[in-house]
Amino acid sequence: MSKKVAVLVAGSWGTALASVLAANGLEVTMWTRGEEQAAEINNQHRNSRFLPGAELSPRIQATTNMGEAVQGASAVLIVAPSSAMRSVVNQLKSYYTPDMLIIHATKGFETESLKRMSTVISEELECEEGHIVVLSGPSHAEEVVKRCPTTVVVASLDKAAADAAQALFMNAYFRVYTNRDMLGVELAGAFKNIIALGAGMSDGLDFGDNAKAALLTRGLAEITRIGVEMGANPLTFSGLAGIGDLVVTATSQHSRNWRAGSMLGQGQKLEDVLNSMGMVVEGIRTTKAAYFISQKYGVQMPIADQLYHVLFQDREPRDAVEALMGRDPKTEMEVMKLETWEQWHS
Structure with a gap:
């Protein structure tokens, strides 16, 4: 197997x-659309826009030519924003070969189609979705690049693919578990961004x-409920990709x-927030997707619903909280349908 890995694209994650792959002795070529960014990575070993202050390994090179990035690579790691995933993978298609290990680490949905990222990738590459690997878990880029101890999960229906991804990333500071519930890992990683938005709003x-x-707590119940309805294992939501x-x-x-x-909780408008962030906030697009996914599956997601109204229908955050607190009384264990619960506990 080639010791080269291609990474698409050169954002923070x-x-x-x-950097993890380079620390493991692999040659890494990152693809970016920015000439200046590529030059900075190659000549100064920095990516100051996305990870200011971090020094990158000389094993990491960058190019604006996707063919050059992918040529000779045994594995391709795709970390494109959800909104750009289809277009990026469409470009990859010209250089893809079936023997390449395809891993993605993007946490979101294609808003227009409500499709998961692995589905989008398989459609564009015309490959089996089950052979794609999903990397997820509690991991801030700012800490990983400093080699802080971090633990993640890689999931695939193909055990050999998951094992290969585990071997690529595993080292003394980056511990990797495998999981066969690719659907659950992908859903948990996407949906938790909605609850994180709500947590920030609460603090604001x-x-x-x-x-x-x-x-x-209620957010975890909410994303578990919709995840199980969509076919995921509820235990996944208690793991690294879920609660972690x-x-x-x-x-x-x-x-x-x-x-x-x-x-947003402090009163800023969504447009101003996004302009000041300067980077993708996946939870915003995921909130929109979740609003329609919950309707499609007939599953209540009250927190996601209220955030949708705040983000896209100008509801005041305090009014959204009042609406949540004023809901009809419930029992705490109304997490999923009884027959689904019995399915996993029989």
Whole structure:
């Protein structure tokens, strides 16, 4: 197997994962559309826009030519924003060969079609979705690039593919588990961004720890409920891709979703928040997707619904909280349909 890995694209998470691969002795070529960014990575070993202050390994090179990035690579790691995933993979198609290991680390949906990223990739590459590997879990790029201890999960229906991805990334500071529930890992990674937005909004409103703890707990129940209805294993939502990623994304100022929510809670408009962030906030697009997915599957997602109204229908954040607090009384264990629960516990 070639020791070269291609990484598409050169954002913060892609760069951090490229650093892990380089630390493992692999030659990494990153693809970017920006000539200046490529030159900075190659000549200064930095990616100052996305990871300021981080020094990159000389094993990491960058190019604006996708064919050059992919040529000779045994694995391709795709970390494009969800909104750009289809167009990026469409370009990859010209250079893709069936023996390449395809891994993606993007947490979101294609908003227009409501499709998961693995589905989009398989459609464009005309390959089996089950052979794609999903990488997810609690992992801030800013900490990974500093080699802080981090644990993630790689999931695929193809055990050999998951094992190969595990071997690529595993090292002394980056621990990797495998999981066969690719659907659940992908859904958990996407949906938790919605709850992280809500947690940031709660903090921006200065609602305190009680409110945020309730939001995270009920949010986990909400994303588990829709995930199981869509076919995922409920245990996945108690793992690294679920509660692990939810905690780190909803409680840290490294989190773009938390920061965006906090600014919204402080009264800033969505357009101003996005302009000031300067980077993709996946939770915003995911909130829109979840609003329609919940309708499609007939599953209640009250937190996602209220965030949708705040983001896209100008509802005031305080009014959204009042609507959540004023819902009809429920039992705490109304997480999923009884027959689904019995299916996993029989």
